[in-house]
Amino acid sequence: MKLKPVAYLEKGEFPLEEGEALRLYRAMRRARFFDEKAVTLQRQGRLGVYPPFMGQEAAQVGVALALGEGDWVVPSYRESAMLLARGLPIHVLILYWRAHPAGWGFPEGVRVVNPYIPIATQIPQAVGLALAGRYRGEDWVVATSIGDGGTSEGDFHEGLNFAAVFQAPVVFLVQNNGYAISVPRAKQMRVDYIARRAEGYGMPGVVVDGNDAFAVYLEAKKAVERARRGEGPTLLEALTYRLAPHTTSDDPTRYRTREEEEAWRRKDPILRLRKALEERGLWDEERERALLEELEEEFARELALADQAPEPRPEEIVEHVYKEMGPDQRRAYEALRRGLHVEEAW
Amino acid sequence: MVAEKTRLLNMVQAINEALDLALSRDGRVLVFGEDVGRLGGVFRVTEGLQAKHGESRVFDTPLAESGILGMAIGLAMGGMRPVAEIQFAGFLYPALDQILSHLGRWRHRSRGRVGLPVVVRAPYGGGVHTPEQHADSPEAILAHAPGVKVVIPSSPERAKGLLLSAIEDEDPVFFLEAIKLYRSARAPVPEGYYTLPLGKARVVRQGKAATLIGYGGMVEVMLEAAEVAAREGVEVMVVDLETLVPLDEDTLLEAVRETGRAVVVYEAMRTGGFGAEVAARIAEGAIDHLEAPVLRVAGYDAPYPPFSAIEDLYRPNARRVLAALRKVLTY
Ligand SMILES: Cc1ncc(C[n+]2csc(CCOP(=O)(O)OP(=O)(O)O)c2C)c(N)n1
Numbered sequence: 130m131k132l133k134p135v136a137y138l139e140k141g142e143f144p145l146e147e148g149e150a151l152r153l154y155r156a157m158r159r160a161r162f163f164d165e166k167a168v169t170l171q172r173q174g175r176l177g178v179y180p181p182f183m184g185q186e187a188a189q190v191g192v193a194l195a196l197g198e199g200d201w202v203v204p205s206y207r208e209s210a211m212l213l214a215r216g217l218p219i220h221v222l223i224l225y226w227r228a229h230p231a232g233w234g235f236p237e238g239v240r241v242v243n244p245y246i247p248i249a250t251q252i253p254q255a256v257g258l259a260l261a262g263r264y265r266g267e268d269w270v271v272a273t274s275i276g277d278g279g280t281s282e283g284d285f286h287e288g289l290n291f292a293a294v295f296q297a298p299v300v301f302l303v304q305n306n307g308y309a310i311s312v313p314r315a316k317q318m319r320v321d322y323i324a325r326r327a328e329g330y331g332m333p334g335v336v337v338d339g340n341d342a343f344a345v346y347l348e349a350k351k352a353v354e355r356a357r358r359g360e361g362p363t364l365l366e367a368l369t370y371r372l373a374p375h376t377t378s379d380d381p382t383r384y385r386t387r388e389e390e391e392a393w394r395r396k397d398p399i400l401r402l403r404k405a406l407e408e409r410g411l412w413d414e415e416r417e418r419a420l421l422e423e424l425e426e427e428f429a430r431e432l433a434l435a436d437q438a439p440e441p442r443p444e445e446i447v448e449h450v451y452k453e454m455g456p457d458q459r460r461a462y463e464a465l466r467r468g469l470h471v472e473e474a475w
Numbered sequence: 476m477v478a479e480k481t482r483l484l485n486m487v488q489a490i491n492e493a494l495d496l497a498l499s500r501d502g503r504v505l506v507f508g509e510d511v512g513r514l515g516g517v518f519r520v521t522e523g524l525q526a527k528h529g530e531s532r533v534f535d536t537p538l539a540e541s542g543i544l545g546m547a548i549g550l551a552m553g554g555m556r557p558v559a560e561i562q563f564a565g566f567l568y569p570a571l572d573q574i575l576s577h578l579g580r581w582r583h584r585s586r587g588r589v590g591l592p593v594v595v596r597a598p599y600g601g602g603v604h605t606p607e608q609h610a611d612s613p614e615a616i617l618a619h620a621p622g623v624k625v626v627i628p629s630s631p632e633r634a635k636g637l638l639l640s641a642i643e644d645e646d647p648v649f650f651l652e653a654i655k656l657y658r659s660a661r662a663p664v665p666e667g668y669y670t671l672p673l674g675k676a677r678v679v680r681q682g683k684a685a686t687l688i689g690y691g692g693m694v695e696v697m698l699e700a701a702e703v704a705a706r707e708g709v710e711v712m713v714v715d716l717e718t719l720v721p722l723d724e725d726t727l728l729e730a731v732r733e734t735g736r737a738v739v740v741y742e743a744m745r746t747g748g749f750g751a752e753v754a755a756r757i758a759e760g761a762i763d764h765l766e767a768p769v770l771r772v773a774g775y776d777a778p779y780p781p782f783s784a785i786e787d788l789y790r791p792n793a794r795r796v797l798a799a800l801r802k803v804l805t806y
Binding site: 455 | 545548549550576621723
């Protein structure tokens with residue numbers, strides 16, 4: 130089977146309605162804005178370790194915006210752009226990356242799940258969540274995302290197989306950014322395209338130019354519609370690149386070249402989309418400036434909200450372990466509330 | 476517990492009845508795992524359930540434990556009440572990441588918003604000459620996972636009521652079923668739906684000389700030892716912990732304070748086994764009442780031996796319990 134990445138932008142095609150294209154652009158620009166701010170905050174010591182997604186906005190936003198309101202996103206740690214595009218408030222995301230308890234449980238009304246830190250474990254869970262919708266007579270679709278390295282984990286394979294066997298309404302997004310921390314894709318697997326694996330599970334596999342928002346969005350929409358029609362899961366591989374380090378503690382100069390980064394920088398998904406919009410007269414410098422001002426204000430507002438979150442109370446350590454505290458949690462809770470450690474109170 | 480009518484059932488039948496009742500009562504309950512559908516499970520615990528409740532409620536999964544646990548988590552997140560079977564507790568290991576990283580963490584991670592009412596049933600323990608891994612007792616590993624509960628019944632009547640409680644519980648519960656007890660004895664089991672509280676230990680035999688503490692397949696071993704001791708005029712108390720997490724420390728400590736001597740019995744590997752936790756609790760909470768060190772009768776620090784006759788050396792029996800009893804009584 131010959132696989133060829135679906136692409137529009139490099140061929141000068143414009144397959145979307147203007148409003149949709151603008152919506153994609155704004156969401157991607159907003160995500161990038163957040164990403165840059167997050168890295169700055171981390172450098173100032175106002176955020177914990179943070180995994181940037183710069184360069185992967187098209188892949189993430191393209192899938193997020195292809196979803197309907199009742200659909201779910203089950204993300205990995207690099208999917209902040211997806212969460213933002215789904216409507217997760219910025220201050221909650223900041224609190225999450227501050228490891229502040231107020232950012233742990235994502236708010237009601239936004240159908241996103243917390244980011245998963247262990248690689249690939251979200252995959253079978255996404256399948257279960259999708260099946261729960263079917264049992265409940267709801268037609269929600271679940272989009273879940275993983276990196277190229279993550280596809281080597283057993284849970285990726287177990288999850289895809291389960292999804293195919295049960296025809297679960299799931300869209301599996303692989304953000305193939307070429308590296309698992311430092312390990313290049315070529316040392317991770319011996320297939321050309323990860324989407325090729327789909328055939329082995331019995332589901333469609335699609336490769337898209339992951340820096341082409343049109344391609345991701347349109348193929349994701351098809352996959353979402355297919356899932357909603359009851360035709361089962363799709364494996365969608367987005368070929369992309371993270372322009373930033375793996376996390377704020379990583380040094381990518383140890384494993385990749387400046388030339389490689391420069392080549393990908395020229396394929397920046399935001400610049401590409403902006404160019405297409407400008408060619409159609411849908412965007413210009415002025416609109417860009419207005420958007421950035423708007424984003425700056427929004428971020429300042431949200432950051433202030435995050436900064437107002439009260440310090441965690443010591444007894445929160447043992448809260449919500451069970452619906453009702455067991456005797457061990459209760460004993461620790463009472464001690465912590467009195468400002469003691471449990472063995473001091475004992 | 477109110478039901479008056481009882482029938483003689485073995486543990487397999489009692490658990491089957493509990494699953495049947497849960498499936499009938501709550502449309503959100505799903506039963507799935509390897510071979511649980513058409514075959515009714517390798518121990519026939521789920522026999523007849525698929526025929527009665529349909530393939531969407533009771534179904535076979537692909538052979539993948541992490542997939543089973545992961546799917547169960549997602550189902551529970553989406554509002555269902557999954558009851559997953561892992562074919563043998565020794566095959567929980569491929570799913571440990573789902574258990575340790577997610578199943579027990581979701582409520583805490585979501586600040587109470589997302590609870591996972593998942594039940595994982597698994598046969599465990601030795602005494603029936605199974606192949607490698609099939610006799611493992613991984614309860615201490617599970618007890619060490621924050622946010623989950625661990626329940627191990629020791630009789631058909633207890634199994635039925637505890638399983639129904641586990642299914643009603645809003646938190647994840649591991650329900651370990653001693654293979655040795657599955658068909659070894661029939662006992663009166665009340666008809667109909669009833670629940671027994673989780674988190675309670677039971678004194679199953681009274682006595683003043685010493686306290687034997689164990690759970691699951693070791694309860695009958697402890698009772699046998701107590702019976703022999705009684706014939707020699709030594710009355711020992713037997714405590715069935717029944718729920719390891721949350722542990723009923725009050726009942727445990729009270730039982731030890733009453734006798735001043737304690738032996739903990741478990742069939743898992745000795746080092747780091749749940750009996751070590753019990754001994755530590757006794758040291759913390761009842762040291763002033765102790766007349767002798769707390770002894771453990773447990774498996775050896777080695778893998779549980781498959782098939783062969785040496786299995787009977789590994790697994791604690793009444794003789795070994797009596798030897799330990801003698802030691803604490805004559806200390
Ligand atoms: C089970 C597990 N093993 C190892 C890690 C440490 N780790 C974090 S990210 C990462 C690389 C993941 O690469 P990939 O899946 O390609 O995703 P990307 O970071 O490129 O988005 C590793 C090894 C982990 N988080 N979980």
